[in-house]
Amino acid sequence: MKLTRRIPVTAPGQAIDLLVQACPELSKGRLKDAMNKGAVQLVQGKQHKRLRRAQSEVSSGAVLELHYDEDILQRKAPEPVLLADERSYSVWFKPAGLLSQGNEWGDHLALLRQVEQHFTNQRPVFLLHRLDREASGLVLIAHHKTMAATLSQLIQQQRISKTYRITVLGKVLPALLQQGEISLPLDGKACCTRFNFAAELQNPPRTVLDVALISGRKHQIRRHFAAVGHPVMGDPQYGQGNQDAAGLALQAVRLAFELPGKGLREYAVPATLLR
Structure with a gap:
């Protein structure tokens, strides 16, 4: 089953109740699963954010967007490998078949979400560059805004x-x-x-x-x-x-850059993960 719903909120209530009312063809359990996997977004003005908690209170004037694809939600993602945890950023091996980030149909098949879960949602995650879903290899993830800005600037200046x-x-x-x-x-x-x-x-x-x-x-x-x-x-x-x-x-297979104040940083895919 595949469906899309745009649900204007006319009276405040819990997200799951609003979804159940607007989507009678889906059970509450399936809707909760879709929320957990990032397939429901809360739209308030120009802001879009994934809404995962079924009991989240939603205010009047907001909009809930559901993009439900049973096939996608049933898929299991290959697991990435943490190669280096530098606290302010980390380096991951993204296997083939894993998205770099999610889309409107969810994010459980994406590296960025898996990194969030690895750190038990205790660190922010900023994706700095992407690899095609079919490709594999090294991806940098920043964990605070200052480092994200620093690494993004290095990328823009072609210094990575x-x-x-x-x-x-x-x-x-x-x-x-x-x-x-x-x-x-x-x-x-x-x-x-x-x-x-x-x-x-x-x-x-x-x-x-x-x-x-x-x-x-x-x-x-x-x-x-x-x-x-x-x-x-x-x-x-x-x-x-x-x-x-x-x-x-x-x-x-390789990333190298000079990090201001910290010198040269080099990372390579280990032999066990080379294609």
């Missing part, structure tokens, strides 16, 4: 070095390897992907590359390599002949 390991279809010819970059505009904007040779695989022929993004357009690595005839293996959206039962061969 990110290395991605990909496996692409076919043998990349020496001329392209020597060129070492793809500078094709995407969405009408200039962008550049730089790469180095890492290994060559056979049966079928594939090439492993280490990649650095000089810009950050949507799906930039995947789109660039598909455009030059070497789509990323396992990519469900870009390229042909690159199917791979192991999934998308794109992993964020």
Whole structure:
């Protein structure tokens, strides 16, 4: 079952009672589960926030929004791995299949929510950058606003070095390897992907590359390599002949940055988690 409800609140009451009244096709238990998994939002003016407590009091003039998808709510998320807890921020390994953050249909399948729960909601969480759902690798999460601002500024200034390991279809010819970059505009904007040779695989022929993004357009690595005839293996959206039962061969494997007053910080995916 999949449904959406927008419920204007005309008289104050408990959230669960208002939802039960507006959604008779769903049991109270299912509605509570949807709330717990982030599928209910409270809208007050321009503010949207997830409403998880069934007994939350809702004021007149507010709006409850329910986005219920039984299939999504029944899914179980793969678990992320905490690689470093630096108190003001943490570094996580996001497995393939896990969203970076939730959407209107809930957030129980998202890294950000799982990090909140890991710290038993005792720390704020700020997502600083994203990985595609199909991709895996390192993600930085800040735990207070000052650190979030500091790390966000480093990202904007391209002072956080990110290395991605990909496996692409076919043998990349020496001329392209020597060129070492793809500078094709995407969405009408200039962008550049730089790469180095890492290994060559056979049966079928594939090439492993280490990649650095000089810009950050949507799906930039995947789109660039598909455009030059070497789509990323396992990519469900870009390229042909690159199917791979192991999934998308794109992993964020290294982060490095100078943290003001604290020096160089480097993080890498451990060998046990490398694709």
